[in-house]
Amino acid sequence: MNFSRRQFLTSTIIGGGLIALGSQCLPSLATTNSVKIPPLREISMGENLFNPLSLLRNFDYGIAKSENGRKIREFTLTAHSSKIQLNTALDFVSWNVDNRVPAPTLRVTEGELIRIIFNNQDGHSHTLHFHGIHPADMDGVTPVKHGESFIYEFEAKPFGVHLYHCHIPPVTRHVSKGLYGMLIIDPIKPRPPADEMLLVMGGYDIDNDGKNDIYAFNGIPNFYRDYPIPIYQHQLIRLYVLNMIEFETAVTFHLHGNMFQVYPTGMTLKPSYATDVITMGVAERHILEFSYDYKGKFMFHPHQDHIAEQGCMGNFEVIAS
Numbered sequence: 001m002n003f004s005r006r007q008f009l010t011s012t013i014i015g016g017g018l019i020a021l022g023s024q025c026l027p028s029l030a031t032t033n034s035v036k037i038p039p040l041r042e043i044s045m046g047e048n049l050f051n052p053l054s055l056l057r058n059f060d061y062g063i064a065k066s067e068n069g070r071k072i073r074e075f076t077l078t079a080h081s082s083k084i085q086l087n088t089a090l091d092f093v094s095w096n097v098d099n100r101v102p103a104p105t106l107r108v109t110e111g112e113l114i115r116i117i118f119n120n121q122d123g124h125s126h127t128l129h130f131h132g133i134h135p136a137d138m139d140g141v142t143p144v145k146h147g148e149s150f151i152y153e154f155e156a157k158p159f160g161v162h163l164y165h166c167h168i169p170p171v172t173r174h175v176s177k178g179l180y181g182m183l184i185i186d187p188i189k190p191r192p193p194a195d196e197m198l199l200v201m202g203g204y205d206i207d208n209d210g211k212n213d214i215y216a217f218n219g220i221p222n223f224y225r226d227y228p229i230p231i232y233q234h235q236l237i238r239l240y241v242l243n244m245i246e247f248e249t250a251v252t253f254h255l256h257g258n259m260f261q262v263y264p265t266g267m268t269l270k271p272s273y274a275t276d277v278i279t280m281g282v283a284e285r286h287i288l289e290f291s292y293d294y295k296g297k298f299m300f301h302p303h304q305d306h307i308a309e310q311g312c313m314g315n316f317e318v319i320a321s
């Protein structure tokens with residue numbers, strides 16, 4: 001596997017599945033609590049510093065601290081420019097966090113204090129703007145220049161699936177270059193055990209003409225089309241899904257051969273409704289839950305089919321449990 005050094009150092013195989021473990025990442029209770037996760041195949045990612053299969057179930061819990069009786073989750077994130085090999089013919093210079101697109105998936109529990117030490121080692125000014133509830137001076141709209149750092153600190157609330165992204169204008173450019181990621185705030189009472197994973201939809205404007213040329217789930221176009229995500233039949237899947245496709249008003253997420261339960265913005269503990277296609281504007285995100293009755297290969301993709309045909313396409317490979 002061709003992981004970044006950090007991913008390699010913080011990953012291990014447990015129970016047949018690849019999950020985050022180490023000083024930066026702690027195992028998700030939800031994914032280690034009696035949930036079987038299929039093993040991942042070994043994949044060479046060419047020039048890329050990250051691998052979408054390794055991002056899929058990778059949740060960064062930061063470093064847990066206690067200060068004055070307060071629980072703190074501390075993260076260190078660094079902005080870079082680095083090349084992504086989008087396909088065999090196409091390289092793209094991304095602006096990113098920690099040399100990966102999407103940025104690390106930060107995960108905390110409601111009520112904890114989030115502290116993010118943001119170092120900008122890129123040549124451009126950037127910020128980290130978080131969705132959620134926080135004071136104005138933590139809103140991440142003040143530029144952090146090249147070589148400078150800023151510490152974002154705020155209480156994690158409300159529980160749900162949130163996001164963070166650069167907010168330097170033009171935001172369309174800074175986001176479509178790759179500066180976005182997911183922030184999951186878990187409810188104090190954990191959700192039931194499930195095979196948890198995340199999908200972030202993004203678009204790349206290669207020629208800087210204000211239109212996307214190619215799209216992806218978790219950074220690399222068509223990756224999960226070519227390397228289906230193994231899941232077990234009858235296993236509850238909890239999918240954290242986020243739309244970060246700029247230049248499109250909205251896209252949908254459609255799952256084949258199944259229906260999913262929708263927890264809007266992840267802010268409910270009970271599903272609101274079931275469907276097999278959900279419309280998401282830019283920055284909209286949800287928790288979707290489902291399990292498969294049948295074995296075999298099932299697609300997932302936006303039903304704006306031109307977007308699916310230009311890279312935002314994936315498959316689940318449902319295997320007998």
Ligand SMILES: [Cu+2]
Pocket residue numbers: 095125126127166167168174179
């Ligand atoms: Cu930026």
